[in-house]
Amino acid sequence: MLQHLHARLVCSSCKGMLVQSEALLQCCNCDAVYTIDDRYVSMLDRREEVVHPSDWKRKEGEIRDYSEISNSFALSGIGRFATFLNYGYVPQGNEQHAVIEPDDVWNRNSVKLLLETVGRTAIRERQVIDIGCGRGGNIAALYKYFKPLSIVGLDICPANIAYCSVKSRGVEAFYLVGDAENIPFADESFDIVLNMESAQAYPNRSRFYEEVYRIMRVGGVFLYTELMLEDQVAKNVRLLEEAGLSVIRNQDVTSNVLLSCDENAKQRTGPQGIANNANASMNNGDISDFIALPGSKKYEEMKAGTQQYRMMNLIKR
Numbered sequence: 001m002l003q004h005l006h007a008r009l010v011c012s013s014c015k016g017m018l019v020q021s022e023a024l025l026q027c028c029n030c031d032a033v034y035t036i037d038d039r040y041v042s043m044l045d046r047r048e049e050v051v052h053p054s055d056w057k058r059k060e061g062e063i064r065d066y067s068e069i070s071n072s073f074a075l076s077g078i079g080r081f082a083t084f085l086n087y088g089y090v091p092q093g094n095e096q097h098a099v100i101e102p103d104d105v106w107n108r109n110s111v112k113l114l115l116e117t118v119g120r121t122a123i124r125e126r127q128v129i130d131i132g133c134g135r136g137g138n139i140a141a142l143y144k145y146f147k148p149l150s151i152v153g154l155d156i157c158p159a160n161i162a163y164c165s166v167k168s169r170g171v172e173a174f175y176l177v178g179d180a181e182n183i184p185f186a187d188e189s190f191d192i193v194l195n196m197e198s199a200q201a202y203p204n205r206s207r208f209y210e211e212v213y214r215i216m217r218v219g220g221v222f223l224y225t226e227l228m229l230e231d232q233v234a235k236n237v238r239l240l241e242e243a244g245l246s247v248i249r250n251q252d253v254t255s256n257v258l259l260s261c262d263e264n265a266k267q268r269t270g271p272q273g274i275a276n277n278a279n280a281s282m283n284n285g286d287i288s289d290f291i292a293l294p295g296s297k298k299y300e301e302m303k304a305g306t307q308q309y310r311m312m313n314l315i316k317r
């Protein structure tokens with residue numbers, strides 16, 4: 001399994017060298033042990049000295065929610081098509097950056113969100129990691145439209161990674177379970193880091209930004225989207241800059257995302273839709289809020305401008 005990996009895997013916690021013995025990876029420097037099974041490698045280190053128990057509780061909530069969503073997709077029969085877990089994007093009059101018009105019928109708004117985030121960034125023949133890759137839709141689209149040299153998908157939820165590993169045969173990507181705040185790759189491993197609608201769940205944002213900077217090569221690009229509280233936008237930009245990244249684009253695309261939420265609502269509330277099939281009580285609030293259905297708290301906050309959907313490109317100089 002590991003032979004397909006182009007980047008160097010290291011200990012998530014201390015970044016030490018790993019040795020493999022059968023189904024385990026062991027750190028030569030600290031006592032961390034990671035597991036390999038026939039579906040995926042898990043690079044999560046849950047030791048208290050690495051992850052504070054209250055942070056781990058939050059992360060466990062994420063794992064639970066996305067496992068539940070994964071189950072509900074499988075039960076409703078749409079699992080095979082449900083490869084994205086984001087709000088999507090519908091173009092309108094404001095500034096557009098995408099240079100490709102997607103030919104996808106399924107998940108068109110999510111593919112548009114990705115293409116708009118990528119804009120003119122050169123991806124062909126470059127090494128890419130998607131952090132918080134979910135069910136692999138962005139990776140499949142990157143592969144289809146840009147032909148990178150290699151792609152790694154990392155997500156904290158084992159159900160998502162198990163799904164990607166099975167679903168994405170034919171896409172040359174390597175998927176693993178890991179934590180965005182403790183990325184198990186050597187310094188300067190990637191040219192492009194992608195992070196779509198995931199960072200809002202990370203308890204330690206500075207730590208995540210520092211990890212992104214560490215694994216990027218000089219000249220590399222960080223493609224980043226997140227729904228943020230309006231009063232957190234400036235703070236997050238400051239933390240990104242403190243981590244060493246330079247902002248080259250920081251766009252408010254909330255109106256485009258709201259249009260997509262409107263379009264998605266019909267399908268998501270239909271008989272096979274997630275709103276009817278996922279457990280209503282989730283760690284992140286109720287399901288209608290989770291998917292920002294019109295009328296939900298999140299949707300109304302976006303409409304009122306107290307939450308902003310930000311699309312950013314940053315570089316490591």
Ligand SMILES: C[S@@+](CC[C@H](N)C(=O)[O-])C[C@H]1O[C@@H](n2cnc3c(N)ncnc32)[C@H](O)[C@@H]1O
Nearest residue numbers: 084085086132133134155156157179180196198
């Ligand atoms: C809203 S989904 C977005 C998925 C994907 N980026 C997309 O656009 O379809 C958020 C994803 O972030 C993952 N996630 C949450 N916390 C994480 C963490 N600490 N490290 C890595 N992934 C995490 C979740 O498991 C979930 O798959």
